[in-house]
Amino acid sequence: EPEVTQTPSHQVTQMGQEVILRCVPISNHLYFYWYRQILGQKVEFLVSFYNNEISEKSEIFDDQFSVERPDGSNFTLKIRSTKLEDSAMYFCASSRAGVVVYEQYFGPGTRLTVT
Amino acid sequence: AQKITQTQPGMFVQEKEAVTLDCTYDTSDQSYGLFWYKQPSSGEMIFLIYQGSYDEQNATEGRYSLNFQKARKSANLVISASQLGDSAMYFCAMREGSNYQLIWGAGTKLIIKP
Numbered sequence: 236e237p238e239v240t241q242t243p244s245h246q247v248t249q250m251g252q253e254v255i256l257r258c259v260p261i262s263n264h265l266y267f268y269w270y271r272q273i274l275g276q277k278v279e280f281l282v283s284f285y286n287n288e289i290s291e292k293s294e295i296f297d298d299q300f301s302v303e304r305p306d307g308s309n310f311t312l313k314i315r316s317t318k319l320e321d322s323a324m325y326f327c328a329s330s331r332a333g334v335v336v337y338e339q340y341f342g343p344g345t346r347l348t349v350t
Numbered sequence: 351a352q353k354i355t356q357t358q359p360g361m362f363v364q365e366k367e368a369v370t371l372d373c374t375y376d377t378s379d380q381s382y383g384l385f386w387y388k389q390p391s392s393g394e395m396i397f398l399i400y401q402g403s404y405d406e407q408n409a410t411e412g413r414y415s416l417n418f419q420k421a422r423k424s425a426n427l428v429i430s431a432s433q434l435g436d437s438a439m440y441f442c443a444m445r446e447g448s449n450y451q452l453i454w455g456a457g458t459k460l461i462i463k464p
Contacts (some may be wrong), residue, residue, distance in 0.1 A: 242436075257430060266450065268450070268451070268452075271453070277455070277456050277457070278395075278441065278452075278453070278454040279456050280451035280452060280453070283450035283451060285450075290450055291449060291450045291451055293386050293451065324393060326395055328395075333450060334447075335381060335382060335383040335402065335403075335445050335446075335447050336383060336400070338385060338397045338404055339385075339397070340397060341387070341394065341395035341396075341397070342394075343392075343393065343394045344393050344394060344395070346393070
């Protein structure tokens with residue numbers, strides 16, 4: 236069964252450094268998403284992406300963040316100048332289409348620890 | 351105001367019993383979808399079941415069913431014949447027709463006792 240994959244599974248970085256989190260969505264899916272979950276808290280939406288453009292973003296997704304689909308398979312989240320409060324589990328998700336009925340399939344997550 | 355409310359932070363249930371996890375939602379959209387996800391201690395997010403706002407019948411997927419009461423704006427997850435492997439966090443989420451994002455509840459930690 237196809238699945239979303241994410242690398243690395245765990246990343247430790249120092250405050251102020253840049254990190255790139257990588258995702259490979261399910262191959263026939265067209266919509267891609269990033270969410271984050273700070274330990275013990277709710278899952279929060281960051282951004283959705285379709286046709287090489289951001290289709291929706293949250294207030295969290297400020298200039299510190301960017302997304303890119305550098306080739307036909309990868310989808311990346313870049314976090315510039317990381318802060319301690321960026322420590323969280325970051326989930327990538329994909330869906331076949333953008334309409335409500337299509338569920339979003341999640342990757343296993345990347346645990347980001349900022350020290 | 352909270353768009354998704356899960357009022358049970360934690361539940362203990364005896365193995366083989368049925369369990370209902372509560373979820374209420376708030377939206378003014380006519381078109382929306384309600385989703386339940388399971389998050390085991392390993393951390394991944396597993397899709398369980400979906401209910402569309404226009405669906406007249408309650409969704410079912412194996413041991414999972416969704417008790418959808420539109421007038422009450424509730425979408426409770428029912429797990430029949432619970433198993434030890436059902437121990438996990440369970441999240442209710444909503445997608446409004448006008449948006450792409452999933453809006454999440456705070457989750458319910460379910461522990462199945464042998």
